[in-house]
Amino acid sequence: MWxxxxxxxxxxxxxxxxxxxxxxxxxxxxxxxxxxxVMIMLIFFIVAGTFITEVVIEVGxxxxxxxxxxxxxxxxxxxxxxxxxxxxxxxxxxxxSVRANISRLHAEKPEAKVMxxxxxxxxxxxxxxxxxxxxxxxxxxxxxxxxx
Numbered sequence: 001m002w003x004x005x006x007x008x009x010x011x012x013x014x015x016x017x018x019x020x021x022x023x024x025x026x027x028x029x030x031x032x033x034x035x036x037x038v039m040i041m042l043i044f045f046i047v048a049g050t051f052i053t054e055v056v057i058e059v060g061x062x063x064x065x066x067x068x069x070x071x072x073x074x075x076x077x078x079x080x081x082x083x084x085x086x087x088x089x090x091x092x093x094x095x096x097s098v099r100a101n102i103s104r105l106h107a108e109k110p111e112a113k114v115m116x117x118x119x120x121x122x123x124x125x126x127x128x129x130x131x132x133x134x135x136x137x138x139x140x141x142x143x144x145x146x147x148x
Contacts, residue, residue: 075115076105076139078130082121086130098130103137114142 078098079087086093088101106112114134118127127144134142 074109074111075113076102076109078102078114078116078134080116080118080122080126080130082119084122084126086126095126095129099133099137102134102139106137106139112139114139116142116144118144118146120146 077089081087086095086098088098088105093101102114106114116127116130116134131142131144
């Protein structure tokens with residue numbers, strides 16, 4: 001090109017070399033869109049986190065003592081086996097007659113606690129039904145324990 005030469009051209013005009021602009025071979029990564037996405041996700045998770053509520057059931061555990069109870073017969077004892085059989089005071093009871101038996105025993109001893117002992121492999125449905133029947137029979141002090 002005519003402007004690449006340094007010196008005087010044929011017309012006698014002194015020309016200087018015009019330098020070309022250097023091409024950048026360095027690749028730049030534009031982080032702005034990524035930061036926008038991160039900020040939007042952050043806002044989304046903060047807002048979504050306020051709508052999540054956890055359902056918690058608080059279980060009150062009483063301190064146990066190593067001493068044996070002075071009168072264990074005061075309690076109404078219920079046993080649920082692994083095969084979901086219900087035993088009250090050593091007698092096998094049908095699931096439909098739990099409420100009647102508990103209301104009878106609770107009428108005899110109104111201050112008695114209901115001690116429900118369920119096997120680890122018993123169904124939760126059976127345990128919940130027995131607890132509901134105990135409450136419907138008027139017994140409010142129910143203790144639950146599990147056994148293997």
